[in-house]
Amino acid sequence: MNYQAAADFIRQRVSGVFDTCVVLGSGYGSLIDKLPQKTTISYSDIPGFPVSTVPGHKGELVFASFMGKNVVFLSGRFHFYEGYSLGEVTFYVRVLKLIGVKNLILTNATGGINPDFKAGDLVVISDHIKLGLQSPLFGPNDDSFGPRFHDMSCAYSLALREKAQKAFEALQLPYKTGVYAMMGGPQFETPAEIRALGILGADMVGMSTVPEVIVANHCGMEVLGISLISNLAAGISKAPLSHEEVMEEGRRATETFWKVLRELMQLL
Numbered sequence: 001m002n003y004q005a006a007a008d009f010i011r012q013r014v015s016g017v018f019d020t021c022v023v024l025g026s027g028y029g030s031l032i033d034k035l036p037q038k039t040t041i042s043y044s045d046i047p048g049f050p051v052s053t054v055p056g057h058k059g060e061l062v063f064a065s066f067m068g069k070n071v072v073f074l075s076g077r078f079h080f081y082e083g084y085s086l087g088e089v090t091f092y093v094r095v096l097k098l099i100g101v102k103n104l105i106l107t108n109a110t111g112g113i114n115p116d117f118k119a120g121d122l123v124v125i126s127d128h129i130k131l132g133l134q135s136p137l138f139g140p141n142d143d144s145f146g147p148r149f150h151d152m153s154c155a156y157s158l159a160l161r162e163k164a165q166k167a168f169e170a171l172q173l174p175y176k177t178g179v180y181a182m183m184g185g186p187q188f189e190t191p192a193e194i195r196a197l198g199i200l201g202a203d204m205v206g207m208s209t210v211p212e213v214i215v216a217n218h219c220g221m222e223v224l225g226i227s228l229i230s231n232l233a234a235g236i237s238k239a240p241l242s243h244e245e246v247m248e249e250g251r252r253a254t255e256t257f258w259k260v261l262r263e264l265m266q267l268l
């Protein structure tokens with residue numbers, strides 16, 4: 001995969017140091033429209049970049065000045081269930097690494113498993129569980145990004161987690177911490193799968209994030225993950241699950257998430 005060609009393409013259009021990337025999950029896209037002084041690049045223009053196909057995911061990289069910091073926003077991400085390879089799903093992470101990004105802030109929508117969680121909660125991810133899915137690093141190792149066997153014992157940066165918690169506290173907003181389990185989707189889980197995930201130690205479940213976290217760890221980026229509980233997971237929820245519900249909860253949480261992000265930027 002030609003990460004360098006994509007990075008060169010971006011560099012021809014954007015100058016300056018961009019330390020931080022924020023990946024916007026389902027329903028958070030509208031946040032982007034509020035940013036002043038931005039440069040937008042469509043994924044479809046970037047050589048090698050896949051194109052996102054899920055409603056609510058726009059498909060562009062937005063380079064912006066945000067709270068006095070240069071931040072890249074990824075508006076629309078790539079999911080394994082769309083039919084992309086895990087290499088394609090995580091392509092952007094290495095491209096960002098090549099343009100100098102150090103902090104990767106991932107957001108996502110999840111189903112709540114922990115009985116203390118309710119729809120609308122924001123959760124700082126402390127760790128994850130990957131089940132059944134191959135690693136995005138399967139195959140020959142690219143030593144220019146990282147070692148063959150890399151450590152995942154602190155996949156979610158302790159320093160960034162502490163900063164996120166400080167941001168919530170400064171705003172007097174409640175937050176939770178929890179373990180994210182990734183399932184491949186696109187179908188939501190069965191109640192039996194959710195019970196199993198709960199027994200395994202998962203607090204919430206989603207269909208993204210983990211491949212990117214693995215690749216970001218591999219190349220030495222600092223990762224922060226913030227989940228929105230968009231619904232209670234299957235069997236816990238009394239109602240059938242739907243993507244519309246996930247999007248709606250995302251839209252409802254956008255303002256709060258925006259506040260937290262602003263506060264967090266000042267701590268980075």
Ligand code: HPA
Nearest residue numbers: 109110111205206207233
């Ligand atoms: N399961 C998996 N992914 C999700 C869910 C869920 O319940 N809600 C939002 N993303």
